[in-house]
Amino acid sequence: MDRRSVLKKSLTAGAGAALAAPAFSQGKIEWRMVTTWPKNFPGLGVGAENLVKRINIMSAGRLTIKVYSAGELVPPLQALDAVINGTAEMSHGAAYYWQNKNVGLSFFTGVPYGMTSREHAAWVRILGGQQIWDEIYDQFGVQGFLSGDTGTQAGGWFRKEINKVEDIKGLRFRTPGLGGQVWAKLGASVTNLAAGQIFQALQAGTLDAAEFVGPYNDLALGFYQIAKNYYFPSFIEPGLATEAVVNKSKYKALPADLQEIIRTACQAEYDQVASDIYANDPRALETMVSKHGVKVHMFSDEILSAGAKASAEVLTGVRNSDNALAKKTAESFIAGLNLLRQRAEITDSPYLRAREKFFKLK
Ligand code: CA
Numbered sequence: 063m064d065r066r067s068v069l070k071k072s073l074t075a076g077a078g079a080a081l082a083a084p085a086f087s088q089g090k091i092e093w094r095m096v097t098t099w100p101k102n103f104p105g106l107g108v109g110a111e112n113l114v115k116r117i118n119i120m121s122a123g124r125l126t127i128k129v130y131s132a133g134e135l136v137p138p139l140q141a142l143d144a145v146i147n148g149t150a151e152m153s154h155g156a157a158y159y160w161q162n163k164n165v166g167l168s169f170f171t172g173v174p175y176g177m178t179s180r181e182h183a184a185w186v187r188i189l190g191g192q193q194i195w196d197e198i199y200d201q202f203g204v205q206g207f208l209s210g211d212t213g214t215q216a217g218g219w220f221r222k223e224i225n226k227v228e229d230i231k232g233l234r235f236r237t238p239g240l241g242g243q244v245w246a247k248l249g250a251s252v253t254n255l256a257a258g259q260i261f262q263a264l265q266a267g268t269l270d271a272a273e274f275v276g277p278y279n280d281l282a283l284g285f286y287q288i289a290k291n292y293y294f295p296s297f298i299e300p301g302l303a304t305e306a307v308v309n310k311s312k313y314k315a316l317p318a319d320l321q322e323i324i325r326t327a328c329q330a331e332y333d334q335v336a337s338d339i340y341a342n343d344p345r346a347l348e349t350m351v352s353k354h355g356v357k358v359h360m361f362s363d364e365i366l367s368a369g370a371k372a373s374a375e376v377l378t379g380v381r382n383s384d385n386a387l388a389k390k391t392a393e394s395f396i397a398g399l400n401l402l403r404q405r406a407e408i409t410d411s412p413y414l415r416a417r418e419k420f421f422k423l424k
Contacts, residue, residue, distance in 0.1 A: 090123070090124060090126075091124060091125045091126070091316070091320070092126050092127075092128070093125065093126070093127045093128070093150075093151035093152055093312075094127070094128050094130060094135065094149075094150040094151055094152070095110065095114060095127050095128065095129050095130065095150060095151070095152040095153065095154055095306075096130045096134075096135050096136050096141045096144045096145070096149070096150040096152075096153050096154075097110045097129060097130065097131055097132060097138070097141060097153065097154040097155060098132055098138040098139065098141050098153075098154070098155035098156065098159060098256050098257070099131060099132055099138075099154070099155075099257055100131055100132050100257055100258040101131040101132075101134075102131075103131075103257060103279070103282065104278055104279060104282050104338075104342070105210075105212070105275065105278050105279050105335060105338055105339045105342070106210055106212070106275070106279060106304055106335065107131065107257075108338070109154075109209065109210040109304065109331050109334070109335040109338070110129055110154035110209075110306075111129055112331055112334065113154070113209060113306060113327055113328065113331040114126075114127040114128075114129055116327040116330060116331060117323055117324060117327045120323045120326070120327060121319075121320055121323050124320065125316070125320050125323070125324075127151075127152060129154075130150070132256055132257070132258050133258070135149065135150060136149060136150075137256075138155070138256035138257070138258065138259075139159055139254075139256055141153040141154070141155050141159075142155070142159070142160050142163075142202075142204070142307060145204050145307050145308070145309050146202050146203060146204060146309075148309065151308060151309050151312050152306060152307060152308050152309070153306070153307045154209065154304065154305070154306050154307075155304065155305060155307075156171045156238070156239075156302070156303075156304055156305060157170040157171045157195075157206060157303075157305045158170075158171035158172065158238050158239030158240070159171075159238060159239075159254070161238075161239060161240070163202065164198050164201075164385065164387060164388055165240075165380055165383070165385060165388045166194070166198050166380070166385065166387050166388035166389075166390070166391035166392070167195075167198060168239045168240045169191070169391045169392065169395045170186065170191065170195050170206065170208075170303065170305065171239060171302055171303055171304075171305070172215075172239065172241070172298075172299040172300065172301055172302035172303065173240055173300075173377070173395060174240050174241050174244045174297060174298040174299075174369070174372075174373035174376060174377070175297055175298075175300070175369070175370050175373040175374070175377075176300060176301070176373075176377075176395065176399060177300065177301050177395075177398070177399055177402060178213075178214060178300050178301040178406070179211040179212075179213050179214075179301035179302075179303070179336060180301070181301065181398075181399070181402040181403075181406070182211070182301045182303055183208065183211070183303075183332070184398070184402060185394075185395065185398035185399075185402070186208055186303070187208075189394070189397075189398045189401070190394050190398075191391075191394060191395070191398070194387070194390055194391050194394055195391075197387060197390075198387050198391070199307070199310070200310070203309065203310050203311060204307050204308065204309055204310050205307065205308050205310045205313055206305045206306070206307050207305065207306045207307075207308075207324070207325060207328035207329075208303045208304075208305060208328065208329070208332045209303075209304050209305055209306035209328045209331055209332055209335070210303065210304035210331060210332055210335030210336070211301060211302060211303045211304070211332060211335060211336045211339075212275050212276060212279070212299075212301075212302045212304075212335075212336075212339050213276070213301065213302075213336060213339055213340055213343075214276075214295050214296060214299070214300050214301060215273065215275055215276050215295070215296035215299040215300075215302055216273065216275070216276045216277065216280065216292060216293070216294050216295070216296055217273060217293035217294050217295060217296045217297070217361055218235070218237070218271055218272060218273030218292075218293055218296070219264075219271060219272055219273065219280070219285040219286070219288075219289035219291070219292055219293075220233075220270070220271040220289055220291040220292075220293060221270055221271065221288070221289045221290075221291070222291065223291050223359065224291075224293070224361075224365065225362050225364075225365075226362070226364055226365070227248055227249065227364060227365060227368045228249075230245070230248045230249045230250050230365070231249040231250075232249065232250075232251060233249070233250045233251065233270050233271055234250070234251045234253070234268065234269050234270045234271070235250040235251065235252055235253075235269070235270065235271045235272065235273075236252075236253055236254065236255050236260055236263065236269050236271070236272035236273065236274075237252060237254070237272070237273050237298065238254035239254075239298075239299075240298070240373075240376050240377070240380070241296075241298025241299055242254060243372075243376045243379075244297075244298050244369060244372045244373050244376055245298070247372035247375060247376070248365075248368055248369065248372055250271075253269070255269075255272075257274060257279075257283060260272045260274060260283060260285070261283055261284055261285065261287075261288070264285060264288045264289060265288055271289060272285060272289075273296060273299075275302070275339075276339065276343050277342075277343045277344070277345075277346035277347040277350060278338075278339050278342040278343045278345075278346045279339075280292075280346075280350075281346040281349060281350055286350050286354045286355075286356045287354075290355060290356055290357055291357050291359055292350070292356050292357065292358050292359065293359050293360070293361055294358065294359070294360055294361070295360075295361070297361070297366055297369045297370070297373070298369070298373070303332070304335070306324075306328050308324065377392060377396065380392040381393060381396070
């Protein structure tokens with residue numbers, strides 16, 4: 063072998079070694095994300111898809127995540143367990159689906175007669191909510207991030223009109239979280255079902271009524287085909303955040319920039335989902351009313367005030383429970399609400415009242 067071929071050989075070997083270097087192969091990470099949403103689900107489900115697209119682009123392809131819609135890898139309401147037991151590295155859903163693990167988790171989705179979306183984000187990000195959320199999820203080895211928000215939801219779909227609390231007695235109603243406890247106190251028989259299961263249950267007659275999100279999401283699920291009475295507003299979900307959850311040890315093992323990319327992508331998608339839903343809710347409602355004969359109603363004051371009383375009882379129950387972390391969550395939430403409502407009372411509500419009353423431009 064002459065000197066030139068030796069040199070050539072060593073260069074080739076060197077290049078091969080560089081390509082196979084551990085630093086390079088470890089730079090490509092593939093994760094799985096299980097979700098609680100049906101495939102191509104507008105608003106919330108698309109938010110999960112867009113989140114992983116953001117992460118892929120922001121990381122220049124170093125972190126790619128495959129999204130599994132509800133039931134593809136695990137049933138929708140086992141999404142968090144899949145992250146805890148390592149079947150997936152991430153999940154996308156709503157923290158209150160897991161309130162049987164700790165009722166404090168409900169506060170990171172939405173609370174009856176609680177915070178609007180903007181208030182909720184202020185509590186989670188600035189007023190200490192995230193730290194308590196982390197304390198709860200630390201027990202399960204996962205980390206949660208806000209990843210979307212619906213704004214104030216619709217109250218639900220009812221076959222028959224409901225005007226009085228009496229009309230709620232025995233009503234088989236789908237709604238999760240603390241809101242489910244409120245509706246149970248009002249006399250309903252409450253169950254939680256994931257998005258894709260609700261229509262079937264309504265059709266089969268095992269549910270009399272259901273709430274899911276609001277016009278944009280609800281139109282896609284077709285509830286109007288069965289129940290025509292659409293009630294507003296949801297007093298149990300005045301703001302409702304979705305979550306992205308990561309396996310904490312996998313997350314901590316990522317380089318700092320990828321950790322920040324996940325965090326920032328969640329924050330960006332949180333905002334995008336809220337705008338998407340705000341823009342599309344009125345369009346969807348217009349379609350439902352004009353094309354599908356949906357009747358829009360407001361809940362009566364009797365129901366709204368009974369709902370407020372039941373909500374106060376539910377929150378007091380969590381506050382007085384012997385679950386230390388849930389209690390801590392409730393105390394922090396109530397303190398946050400009492401601070402934030404000052405702004406609502408002197409700024410946001412008076413402005414909206416004035417706009418509704420005095421201002422209209424065609
Ligand atoms: Ca809901």
